[in-house]
Amino acid sequence: GESVGLHLPTLSVQEGDNSIINCAYSNSASDYFIWYKQESGKGPQFIIDIRSNMDKRQGQRVTVLLNKTVKHLSLQIAATQPGDSAVYFCAEKEESNDYKLSFGAGTTVTVRA
Amino acid sequence: GAVVSQHPSWVICKSGTSVKIECRSLDFQATTMFWYRQFPKQSLMLMATSNEGSKATYEQGVEKDKFLINHASLTLSTLTVTSAHPEDSSFYICSASRTGGGGQPQHFGDGTRLSIL
Numbered sequence: 717g718e719s720v721g722l723h724l725p726t727l728s729v730q731e732g733d734n735s736i737i738n739c740a741y742s743n744s745a746s747d748y749f750i751w752y753k754q755e756s757g758k759g760p761q762f763i764i765d766i767r768s769n770m771d772k773r774q775g776q777r778v779t780v781l782l783n784k785t786v787k788h789l790s791l792q793i794a795a796t797q798p799g800d801s802a803v804y805f806c807a808e809k810e811e812s813n814d815y816k817l818s819f820g821a822g823t824t825v826t827v828r829a
Numbered sequence: 830g831a832v833v834s835q836h837p838s839w840v841i842c843k844s845g846t847s848v849k850i851e852c853r854s855l856d857f858q859a860t861t862m863f864w865y866r867q868f869p870k871q872s873l874m875l876m877a878t879s880n881e882g883s884k885a886t887y888e889q890g891v892e893k894d895k896f897l898i899n900h901a902s903l904t905l906s907t908l909t910v911t912s913a914h915p916e917d918s919s920f921y922i923c924s925a926s927r928t929g930g931g932g933q934p935q936h937f938g939d940g941t942r943l944s945i946l
Contacts, residue, residue, distance in 0.1 A: 750934050759835070759922045759937035760873070805872060815861070815926065817935055819872045 726824045735793040737823045739806035742787060746808035750817070751780060751791045754803045763791070763804075793825075801827045832856050833925050835938030842913065843946055849909045850941045852923030858903040859925035863935060864896070867920045879906040913945045 729735045741749070747768040752760035764775045766782050766789075773780050779792040789806050803824050807817040832855040840848055852862055860881045865873040877898055878886040885898035895917075897909040906925075910917055920942055924935040 752937075757940070757942070759833075759924075759939045762934045762936060765934050816863070816875060816878065817924075818875075821872050 725821065726826070728826045728828060729796050730828050731796060731798060733796055735791075735796045735800070735825060737791045737793075737804050737806075737825065739789040739791075739820050740787060741789060741806070741808050741820075743808060743810060743818070744787065745810045745812065746818075747811050748809040749780070749782060749789050750807045750809070751778075751789075752805045752807060753800075754805065754822070756802075760805060796825075796827050798827050798829060801825055833923065833936045833938040835923055835941055837941060838939060839942045839944075841944045841946065844914050845912055846945075847909055847911045848913055848943060849907055850921055850923075850943075852906045852908070852925070852938055854904045854925045854936075857925075857927045859927065860903060862900060862906040862923055862925045864898065864906075864908050865922045865924065867922060867940070869920075873922060876908075881906075910943065913943070915945045918943055918945045 750765040751763040753763050754760045764778050764780045766773045766780045771782050777794045781790045793800055803822045805822045806820045809815055809817050834853045834855050836851045842848060862879040864876045866876050867873050875888050876891045876896060877888060879898045879900040881900045881903055887893045895911055897911060900906040920940050922937055922940040924937045926933040926935050
């Protein structure tokens with residue numbers, strides 16, 4: 717079946733540098749995408765979302781880019797901090813599918829001091 | 830922001846015990862809640878969709894008689910793992926969206942770590 721996936725399972729980044737986490741999705745009917753951050757032993761925490769009628773959305777220190785042509789989603793974190801170390805998941809939602817989320821495999825981000 | 834509370838956060842019990850996990854939306858109403866299961870170093874797998882006032886919808890391969898879901902109010906859903914066995918040990922997470930839109934993000938509880946001895 718179609719699913720959301722991530723290109724890289726791990727990412728090591730120097731504190732202060734920018735991070736880019738990538739995600740590929742295969743369901744062309746998905747119309748809503750979300751990035752979540754999950755710290756050890758906790759539930760996923762909402763970071764930012766984007767609808768399919770947009771290609772970029774910015775939040776505080778984070779930017780999500782959506783390229784529907786190649787079915788690619790990315791999360792950019794500016795000035796990465798130690799507290800950004802976590803597993804990041806992209807998720808997609810299809811309105812016609814009872815709004816269920818499909819999660820990617822996750823990227824583990826480790827920030828080096 | 831939206832808050833989802835899950836209780837208990839950690840359970841250890843003997844094989845054959847039934848365990849109930851509660852999921853509450855604290856500051857918003859949720860007609861739909863979702864239950865996920867997550868194994869170590871893996872992604873979240875949707876188990877079922879909990880619908881207020883009606884039967885839950887289970888994903889393929891999830892035993893509805895094993896994982897009983899009750900969504901009796903707009904702010905509470907419960908998951909009961911019946912006659913739990915060691916293979917049921919996992920991290921169970923619930924989520925909820927504000928009523929009224931697929932364009933609303935799901936907000937997650939902090940999960941319940943279930944360990945069956």
